[in-house]
Amino acid sequence: MKLYYAPGTCALAPHIALEWTGKPYEAELVELGSEEYLNINPLGMVPALKDDGFRIMTQADAILKYIEAKYPEADLGVTKDPLSQFGLDEALAFLTGDFHPAFWPFFVPDRYTVNSSTGAQDEVRQAAFAKIDRVMNHLSTLLDGGPHVAGSKRTIADPYAFAMVRWTAHTPKPWQDYPPVKRFMETMLKDRSVQAAMKAQGLS
Template identity: 45%
Template sequence: MIHRNQLRTRTNEDTISNLNASYDQGDLEEARFDEIMDFLTGDFHPAFWPVFSPHRYTISKKSEELKAVMEAAYGRIDIAMTHLDRLIGDSNHVYHEKRTIADAYAYVMSLWSLKTPKPYDQYPNVARFMKSMSEDSVVQAVIQKSR
């Protein structure tokens, strides 16, 4: 067991190695996947709410004020898109090198960035991910059925 006073004297790498040793690798992977899904559902998705429903963030009905609400969201969306870009990294998936529900969720929400001044093609890893997803036959079939 690592005590608080030991944490102060060890490097982060040593601490993480010791903590990891006490957990099953499956638990760590599950926690990492949950962390990614928490980001997608709790940060990424809500960042777009003011773009689609600006009236929820003001009592004004004036178009210039509704537009200001939408514009205020662009910074938060950029932060979320930048984080997604880092998550994807050199792969074509959000979580490791495998397709998960996180890919489908990130794909749809990244399409929403087309409604902002900085769409997904401005994030190199997201752009590559989106191209790969767009070319996938299953994704194409789902899009075709949804039209």
């Protein structure tokens, strides 16, 4: 299995999940937007995954689910009862559909307005920050009931949240200002596999 990543992006999530499986894998650093990477993944985004004989796989949540399904012995999912499954799926959908998109207008405001003035770009960032704060508050609520994003055990939702929560370091309200998220992040940062994936991506 080969994971394509750019440092500190949401590709950190499957990188941690792969570390958690303990199975062999490769991780290849790519340059976002480069011709070379577009030839591998026409969407030009990370993460992407290549597994034996299959086409390139994209979409962080689908990749995480694939890793979980491929290595059941790593126990990165939940029990098969419908409510547990719903809890994990709901968390993954929140992370993909609400959490991740909240950040992009903040980081690349020029994609969200055709007005290139500093004022217009700042307005996009302000509007984006309000949404980031909302999703961080919701994540705080999820983490208030226990140390994991979904259910009562470690799942693929944990590294997914971890990878993106790190981005709040660049916003006016970093994760340390949301107490349940702070507890979660500090626990994750002590995890050896998390540390290994971060080291491999040149992150501290």
